[in-house]
Amino acid sequence: MSEADEQMQVRRRRVFYIPGYDPIHPRRYRELYRSESAAQAAISDYEIGISPKTGDGPYGWHVQADIGAPVQADIAVLVWSDIVRDSMSNTIGATYLQLVRTAWTYIASGTLRRLMWLRKGPVIAALYPVGMLLLQLLLALVVGGQAGRLALAGLGAVWDAPDLVKALIWWPIFLALAVWILRWFKRMDGKFFAYYLMHDYAYSANWNGANPPELEARMAQFGDVIAAALEGDVDEVLVVGHSSGAHLGVSILADLIRAGRVRADGPRLAFLSLGQVVPMVSFLREAHRLRNDLAYLSMRDELTWVDVTAPGDGCAFALCDPVAVSGVAPAGKKWPLIMSAAFTQSLSEARWKELRWKFFRLHFQYLCAFDRPRDYDYFQITAGPVTLADRYRDRPPSKSRIDVPASKYTSVAP
Secondary structure (H helix, E strand, O other), X not given: OOHHHHHOOOOEEEEEEEOOOOOOOOHHHHHXXXXXXXHHHHHHOOEEEEEEOOOOOOOEEEEEEEOOOEEEEEEEEOOOHHHXXXXXXXXXXXXXXXXXXXXXXXXXXXXXXXXXXXXXXHHHHHHHHHHHHHHHHHHHHHHHHHHHHHHXXXXXXXXXXXXXXXXHHHHHHHHHHHXXXXXXXXXXXXXXXXXXXXXXXXXXXXXXXXXXXXXXXXXHHHHHHHHHHHOOOOOEEEEEEEOOHHHHHHHXXXXXXXXXXXXXXXXXXXXXXXXXXXXHHHOOOOOHHHHHHHHHHOOOOOEEEEEEEOOOOOOOOOOEOHHHHOOOOOOOOOOOEEEEXXXXXXXXXXXXXXXOOOHHXXXXXXHOXXXXXXXXXXXXXXXXXXXXXXXXXXXXXXXXXXXXXXXXXOOOOO
């Protein structure tokens, strides 16, 4: 039997996808997988299709594929969108208060400056909601104030009236229009993403890098679901953490391994982190738990951990080793393998030109088809016959990786 045949060892796979800070129903991920897997199959000449999930458990779907060998995969989304929605249910005033607190947390501690050393793109993305919300506020104040002045000018006779009378005319107009403008911007946030991103960064900053109790409880539930899969009749259990879902995956898997819930004779365990923003959390003062989990997971033989980013993704800390840059890399560190999805090479010139300035769309490109695929193919990883460990066994880490400690805070215990 050839080495290639020996690697064709997966017939059944369980995949658990941990989304980032996303309030949307998980059916969006099913539809994204359906459409993009079909596109990639047409490009790369293989067969793949999805069908409804059967049985209980998290929301998901069933995949049947033939990519050199037939494989069945069950993909589940580990949902925390309800927690996200609850954290976003703030008034306009509360959001602006979040803005002040979040900016203070990152700037006063020096964390923002250290993050800039790594990658400017995600820091600019973090500053975007601050700038956009302040611009919206300024516009509301200016337009409201000018409307009040125009109203007074239209009532020329009032100019000689006492200041109290002028104020009684100006203030209601100013406040009504300013509030209306701010509410309009909030309703239109599906286009601007200012409130959404502000809530995202504020969620971690509010706890200075620690996990809120409700999130810890949900992560424990996720761990139970993954542990049950590791007891099942499958060849590989693959956990995919996207964006801020990557740091949740780190802690969930670290907890499973510490608790002895990963059997040596069980399915292969793999962790694929995509478009990670780990430093946005691990660089904060109270992120002891995450830093400890990063150091722990980086040494474990129980899993394979591959971290995929791309310099073309301005929302991720591209090619930044999350363990090393957080300042907690132990001697003999094994994981993660840092590799690039190389958007500018794996997308045609025409496709790259089409997507280049669609920053949020590019942040999801890891889950999508590439029209000039190289060695990263999300659908072969999730539905192909080769384990993550064997797929990248001989692949060297990216030469452009950043593995220099940059965090001010490196403690792994309170």
